[in-house]
Amino acid sequence: MRRTKDCAEQTREAILDAAEAVFFRQGVASTTLSQIAAEAGMTRGAIYWHFENKLALFKAMQDRAHLPKERFFDAAKLVAADDVLSTLHENTLEVLRFVQTDERGKRVYTILLFRCEYIGEMQEALSRMRESEEDFSNRIETVFAKVEERGELSRGWMAKTAAGAYCAAIHGLFSHWLRTEEAFDLMATGRPMLAALFASYRAA
Amino acid sequence: MRRTKDCAEQTREAILDAAEAVFFRQGVASTTLSQIAAEAGMTRGAIYWHFENKLALFKAMQDRAHLPKERFFDAAKLVAADDVLSTLHENTLEVLRFVQTDERGKRVYTILLFRCEYIGEMQEALSRMRESEEDFSNRIETVFAKVEERGELSRGWMAKTAAGAYCAAIHGLFSHWLRTEEAFDLMATGRPMLAALFASYRAA
DNA sequence: CGTTATACATACATGCATGTATTTTAGCTG
DNA sequence: CAGCTAAAATACATGCATGTATGTATAACG
Numbered sequence: 001m002r003r004t005k006d007c008a009e010q011t012r013e014a015i016l017d018a019a020e021a022v023f024f025r026q027g028v029a030s031t032t033l034s035q036i037a038a039e040a041g042m043t044r045g046a047i048y049w050h051f052e053n054k055l056a057l058f059k060a061m062q063d064r065a066h067l068p069k070e071r072f073f074d075a076a077k078l079v080a081a082d083d084v085l086s087t088l089h090e091n092t093l094e095v096l097r098f099v100q101t102d103e104r105g106k107r108v109y110t111i112l113l114f115r116c117e118y119i120g121e122m123q124e125a126l127s128r129m130r131e132s133e134e135d136f137s138n139r140i141e142t143v144f145a146k147v148e149e150r151g152e153l154s155r156g157w158m159a160k161t162a163a164g165a166y167c168a169a170i171h172g173l174f175s176h177w178l179r180t181e182e183a184f185d186l187m188a189t190g191r192p193m194l195a196a197l198f199a200s201y202r203a204a
Numbered sequence: 205m206r207r208t209k210d211c212a213e214q215t216r217e218a219i220l221d222a223a224e225a226v227f228f229r230q231g232v233a234s235t236t237l238s239q240i241a242a243e244a245g246m247t248r249g250a251i252y253w254h255f256e257n258k259l260a261l262f263k264a265m266q267d268r269a270h271l272p273k274e275r276f277f278d279a280a281k282l283v284a285a286d287d288v289l290s291t292l293h294e295n296t297l298e299v300l301r302f303v304q305t306d307e308r309g310k311r312v313y314t315i316l317l318f319r320c321e322y323i324g325e326m327q328e329a330l331s332r333m334r335e336s337e338e339d340f341s342n343r344i345e346t347v348f349a350k351v352e353e354r355g356e357l358s359r360g361w362m363a364k365t366a367a368g369a370y371c372a373a374i375h376g377l378f379s380h381w382l383r384t385e386e387a388f389d390l391m392a393t394g395r396p397m398l399a400a401l402f403a404s405y406r407a408a
Numbered sequence: 409c410g411t412t413a414t415a416c417a418t419a420c421a422t423g424c425a426t427g428t429a430t431t432t433t434a435g436c437t438g
Numbered sequence: 439c440a441g442c443t444a445a446a447a448t449a450c451a452t453g454c455a456t457g458t459a460t461g462t463a464t465a466a467c468g
Contacts, residue, residue, distance in 0.1 A: 116321065117234065164380065168379075168380040171379060175376070189365045196404030197397070200403065
């Protein structure tokens, strides 16, 4: 105990790693702090030293793996592009490629999607997630509004429905992939799927 | 107590209703049998009389709202159709229309998707769900295999990726809709989205 | 009309997770 | 080297959900 300062920081990271692992295996609600401590090779004392409680630990884990949506979709840049649709299309493919390599992101996103109930104390975590999702949704809608304004959106679509379909497609791809990882080739499926969508957005 | 036989059946239904309501509000893991009993206006005794435990109650709730996938997608019929793709397309639109009217289905599906962690005791419930999903996935893949065999599937798609994209799209639509119900018009978004997908499947 | 099984309610024992208080260990400081 | 404090481990009190055992009222049945 009390080895040194960065030794404590190392402990903190170990606890977060352990939390990720146990949350992933067992889900958030049924995971006890004892289990996390055991996984990290310590006792609950260490956890309570570094974190206020389970919710704080959960949030810290969520923060450590800042999800890709925030860093990949800059609505201002997208709207400013020459060919907004093509830029969004390419951008999306880039995200698909990226997430495949991001092991931590995959684990954390799986926890957020499938291993967490977001109730009681966790409601705050949900509202964070919701805000982030809503923010994403809104940015995408802004982008499509611009596309529509420029007359580049096929009739049959409106900014709102186009954005909804885009979000649904992305979300569907990710969750289907995370649920059946070994049996699902994200790029092989996502590429033609996005191609179909964007072709429809553009159609004369 | 001991009113009559169908009075007991009525109690059973009331318990299931209460479970649905509380699971929906609070999530499955953190819901206690006392809360369900209170919601139903009874005590835990009634629950333990009708159900072995929480898992059994959960399964009964799941069974009562048999989800639409089972009754709408008959792979054999689909494969036998003249125009398989068009039939699947129409079938899918019909499901979209139907689910909007099925309040119980909506609640239960929301619980299954967002209010349940599927761990510990619930893992069995998960494997049931998984089987059902996998079965659905497989049936869809069978359908697309037939389409491919007939040479009616555009190059750029293979049976597997086409089925994956279809499932991802459906799942994405449903979950996006259930998450933001008021702000999302399922048909208005789903119709052009499916049109885009199926147009791509067919493209010469 | 008495008995019995049904449909619950109530009471009780157990276990376990949480949070906090206390204690121990070891690095740092003068 | 003494003293202090950061970094944990340990101990303890509490609450609460579960499961089960027991109690009880009433419908069904002979």
